[in-house]
Amino acid sequence: xxxxxxxxxxxxxxxxxxxxxxxxxxxxxxxxxxxxxxxxxxxxxxxxxxxxxxxxxxxxxxxxxxxxxxxxxxxxxxxxxxxxxxxxxxxxxxxxxxxxxxxxxxxxxxxxxxxxxxxxxxxxxxxxxxxxxxxxxxxxxxxxxxxxxxxxxxxxxxxxxxxxxxxxxxxxxxxxxxxxxxxxxxxxxxxxxxxxxxxxxxxxxxxxxxxxxxxxxxxxxxxxxxxxxxxxxxxxxxxxxxxxxxxxxxxxxxxxxxxxxxxxxxxxxxxxxxxxxxxxxxxxxxxxxxxxxxxxxxxxxxxxxxxxxxxxxxxxxxxxxxxxxxxxxxxxxxxxxxxxxxxxxxxxxxxxxxxxxxxxx
Amino acid sequence: xxxxxxxxxxxxxxxxxxxxxxxxxxxxxxxxxxxxxxxxxxxxxxxxxxxxxxxxxxxxxxxxxxxxxxxxxxxxxxxxxxxxxxxxxxxxxxxxxxxxxxxxxxxxxxxxxxxxxxxxxxxxxxxxxxxxxxxxxxxxxxxxxxxxxxxxxxxxxxxxxxxxxxxxxxxxxxxxxxxxxxxxxxxxxxxxxxxxxxxxxxxxxxxxxxxxxxxxxxxxxxxxxxxxxxxxxxxxxxxxxxxxxxxxxxxxxxxxxxxxxxxxxxxxxxxxxxxxxxxxxxxxxxxxxxxxxxxxxxxxxxxxxxxxxxxxxxxxxxxxxxxxxxxxxxxxxxxxxxxxxxxxxxxxxxxxxxxxxxxxxxxxxxxxxxxxxxxxxxxxxxxxxxxxxxxxxxxxxxxxxxxxxxxxxxxxxxxxxxxxxxxxxxxxxxxxxxxxxxxxxxxxxxxxxxxxxxxxxxxxxxxxxxxxxxxxxxxxxxxxxxxxxxxxxxxxxxxxxxxxxxxxxxxxxxxxxxxxx
Numbered sequence: 071x072x073x074x075x076x077x078x079x080x081x082x083x084x085x086x087x088x089x090x091x092x093x094x095x096x097x098x099x100x101x102x103x104x105x106x107x108x109x110x111x112x113x114x115x116x117x118x119x120x121x122x123x124x125x126x127x128x129x130x131x132x133x134x135x136x137x138x139x140x141x142x143x144x145x146x147x148x149x150x151x152x153x154x155x156x157x158x159x160x161x162x163x164x165x166x167x168x169x170x171x172x173x174x175x176x177x178x179x180x181x182x183x184x185x186x187x188x189x190x191x192x193x194x195x196x197x198x199x200x201x202x203x204x205x206x207x208x209x210x211x212x213x214x215x216x217x218x219x220x221x222x223x224x225x226x227x228x229x230x231x232x233x234x235x236x237x238x239x240x241x242x243x244x245x246x247x248x249x250x251x252x253x254x255x256x257x258x259x260x261x262x263x264x265x266x267x268x269x270x271x272x273x274x275x276x277x278x279x280x281x282x283x284x285x286x287x288x289x290x291x292x293x294x295x296x297x298x299x300x301x302x303x304x305x306x307x308x309x310x311x312x313x314x315x316x317x318x319x320x321x322x323x324x325x326x327x328x329x330x331x332x333x334x335x336x337x338x339x340x341x342x343x344x345x346x347x348x349x350x351x352x353x354x355x356x357x358x359x360x361x362x363x364x365x366x367x368x369x370x371x372x373x374x375x376x377x378x379x380x381x382x383x384x385x386x387x388x389x390x391x392x393x394x395x396x397x398x399x400x401x402x403x404x405x406x407x408x409x410x411x412x413x414x415x416x417x418x419x420x421x422x423x424x425x426x427x428x429x430x431x
Numbered sequence: 432x433x434x435x436x437x438x439x440x441x442x443x444x445x446x447x448x449x450x451x452x453x454x455x456x457x458x459x460x461x462x463x464x465x466x467x468x469x470x471x472x473x474x475x476x477x478x479x480x481x482x483x484x485x486x487x488x489x490x491x492x493x494x495x496x497x498x499x500x501x502x503x504x505x506x507x508x509x510x511x512x513x514x515x516x517x518x519x520x521x522x523x524x525x526x527x528x529x530x531x532x533x534x535x536x537x538x539x540x541x542x543x544x545x546x547x548x549x550x551x552x553x554x555x556x557x558x559x560x561x562x563x564x565x566x567x568x569x570x571x572x573x574x575x576x577x578x579x580x581x582x583x584x585x586x587x588x589x590x591x592x593x594x595x596x597x598x599x600x601x602x603x604x605x606x607x608x609x610x611x612x613x614x615x616x617x618x619x620x621x622x623x624x625x626x627x628x629x630x631x632x633x634x635x636x637x638x639x640x641x642x643x644x645x646x647x648x649x650x651x652x653x654x655x656x657x658x659x660x661x662x663x664x665x666x667x668x669x670x671x672x673x674x675x676x677x678x679x680x681x682x683x684x685x686x687x688x689x690x691x692x693x694x695x696x697x698x699x700x701x702x703x704x705x706x707x708x709x710x711x712x713x714x715x716x717x718x719x720x721x722x723x724x725x726x727x728x729x730x731x732x733x734x735x736x737x738x739x740x741x742x743x744x745x746x747x748x749x750x751x752x753x754x755x756x757x758x759x760x761x762x763x764x765x766x767x768x769x770x771x772x773x774x775x776x777x778x779x780x781x782x783x784x785x786x787x788x789x790x791x792x793x794x795x796x797x798x799x800x801x802x803x804x805x806x807x808x809x810x811x812x813x814x815x816x817x818x819x820x821x822x823x824x825x826x827x828x829x830x831x832x833x834x835x836x837x838x839x840x841x842x843x844x845x846x847x848x849x850x851x852x853x854x855x856x857x858x859x860x861x862x863x864x865x866x867x868x869x870x871x872x873x874x875x876x877x878x879x880x881x882x883x884x885x886x887x888x889x890x891x892x893x894x895x896x897x898x899x900x901x902x903x904x905x906x907x908x909x910x911x912x913x914x915x916x917x918x919x920x921x922x923x924x925x926x927x928x929x930x931x932x933x934x935x936x937x938x939x940x941x942x943x944x945x946x947x948x
Binding site for chain 1: 477478480482483485555556607623624625626627649650651652653655656657659660662663664665795797824825826827828830831833834843846849866867868
């Protein structure tokens with residue numbers, strides 16, 4: 071972070087923006103409103119720029135990812151019709167005869183480029199097609215996995231942010247102190263524990279011995295707790311570490327010293343200057359972790375029988391269910407774009423530095 | 432405190448966005464009521480059609496087939512109360528149960544049955560597609576099935592789950608099943624593909640009303656997770672318990688273990704048309720090289736499951752006690768290989784005329800014991816000097832390898848009672864031209880004609896002699912090499928009484944359970 075350059079600007083910009091917001095919330099253009107206007111306009115322009123960029127990105131990512139998926143499936147070893155038949159009928163029912171019937175039904179003999187063109191044409195009409203294995207609409211097929219994955223990721227992130235953020239902030243108060251050193255141990259321990267083992271431990275303790283929570287499944291509201299906790303334990307360590315470093319770094323900077331010299335109370339300095347600036351780094355980091363959580367939790371999903379996107383994706387690859395695979399990959403890619411957009415916008419909202427240099431008098 | 436507020440607003444917006452997208456999928460799950468029987472198993476459901484629903488709806492008692500079977504494969508009335516053959520065995524008439532109604536209130540008509548059977552005939556995965564059926568016609572009170580030639584196992588084929596009879600309203604415009612409306616003791620309340628099915632007792636059922644009113648099935652992929660669910664009391668009936676978990680759960684409070692041997696064998700498919708494996712002495716040597724008891728004891732934790740012949744004892748009519756058992760005999764194995772011209776090379780691998788004895792073995796992980804058994808086979812054959820390369824892939828690699836001729840050895844589990852009469856599976860697996868899940872490059876005239884006689888309706892002592900001859904030929908020729916038999920276990924909670932396992936895996940018999948008082 072280019073803290074040195076930003077410091078002086080920051081000190082002036084925060085009260086300015088605060089004034090602008092007060093005027094805005096009063097609902098009219100008062101005398102001070104004119105002075106804040108260029109700042110607000112610049113902010114709107116920045117938001118528009120982010121949204122436009124991300125829209126272009128979303129479209130290009132959709133085309134690229136779906137085409138890449140198609141190409142990869144074509145190059146995978148094994149007969150596609152055989153794989154689909156194995157998915158449909160199970161291992162007692164997959165034979166050359168059933169595979170031939172699948173091939174004829176799905177037109178798999180058509181050249182690959184024709185199949186790809188068909189997918190693109192369907193995509194233009196926002197038609198995701200039907201699953202080759204279950205014969206159901208892909209949208210319906212993926213609704214549950216997408217919802218389940220987002221639910222799990224959201225709960226895990228919230229847990230991790232609350233726990234990790236609080237511990238990290240507290241540890242940063244006294245770098246090198248007892249809590250700080252305990253946090254380091256926690257980070258190393260949590261990262262060294264494989265999620266699979268951690269999940270089993272949590273089930274044994276909270277379901278088998280204490281009987282507080284359901285071990286596995288996706289039925290009741292409480293069933294999200296254990297899988298989310300499994301993911302959150304590892305993440306919270308990282309969050310604590312990043313929060314601690316960022317908060318400590320900002321806490322040692324000149325503008326914080328200035329704010330303290332100015333006579334602000336410690337709490338006010340922490341919330342108004344330290345956490346706000348730390349938020350910039352943390353939100354970006356949160357975005358990266360959110361994406362990882364949605365995509366990369368197959369192990370936890372399978373342990374807890376959680377019907378998420380990872381599970382759907384693995385099955386689609388295993389059975390060569392191309393429409394489901396493409397749609398799932400596109401959904402993941404768009405999710406990445408969405409998270410990045412949210413992170414950008416949150417960054418714009420949080421960043422106390424002005425958008426354009428000329429705003430600062 | 433403007434800065435404070437914006438931080439709070441920012442994080443609130445972010446979390447609201449994340450949480451908002453997630454919907455309320457957790458809120459409307461199955462009720463955790465005390466009166467719901469919670470069933471857990473490894474199987475996922477990939478479709479609602481009779482051929483792709485993996486038998487879920489017949490096992491749960493939602494849909495019925497014309498014919499049912501008991502645990503020994505003896506046929507019993509299902510939707511049909513009686514059946515008889517006529518015209519020298521080329522026509523069969525099935526009389527329907529007069530008071531049968533579907534869960535939507537409509538009657539089970541001969542036309543609905545005809546439609547279901549015609550759909551099964553068009554489905555290549557259904558054994559009915561392989562039966563010599565010429566026409567199915569509706570008659571008052573029943574259906575008539577005309578055949579091209581006499582086919583004694585027809586009633587057994589009509590007990591297969593793919594011939595289940597669903598109401599006409601089950602099907603959408605494209606002929607696919609959109610909603611499963613059956614005629615059994617339970618009706619479907621909710622299906623969430625691929626892993627959840629909830630059923631409740633049907634008011635239209637005229638038989639005994641089941642004591643268990645509601646059942647919720649959930650698919651759970653990992654064996655560890657299933658065992659923990661059984662231990663923690665989150666599941667009342669848990670299928671698919673692996674040997675290690677079974678030993679641990681046995682000590683837990685509040686649960687019982689039910690076991691039954693299945694008519695399923697783990698076997699090595701051999702390309703008998705192969706220039707090396709085509710020699711029967713080589714196949715016998717490979718068989719004698721396997722220490723089946725050690726494999727069953729160490730890997731299946733069940734020494735009794737070591738196969739001594741292809742047909743397990745649970746296939747009472749086909750298992751032949753008098754047959755000399757397949758035994759571990761490395762010395763005979765080496766002698767047989769030497770007779771066939773194979774001598775150890777410098778690195779221990781057998782060679783003949785400069786050619787090394789190297790073969791590939793395909794298997795798949797859907798049944799978790801298969802890959803470990805494959806490595807045990809690899810090790811045992813390595814002792815004899817046969818270099819085996821194990822390839823763990825998809826189950827379809829085996830039929831694919833059979834078709835393109837690249838398959839050498841394959842390890843899998845074969846269910847001989849896909850329909851209650853094993854004859855139907857044997858007719859397919861050992862037909863002269865070979866079969867994806869049966870013989871490859873091997874045929875035997877005596878075996879073919881004996882199976883044909885049995886299918887043509889041979890009975891009594893002739894049939895007994897025929898079955899004995901079949902078992903004897905398979906044991907001597909080894910077109911497939913038996914490795915192990917199967918025992919199925921389920922963990923049952925003390926909340927219920929009267930649980931039994933069906934060796935044919937046709938039904939979970941949940942309608943026979945009662946709550947413990």
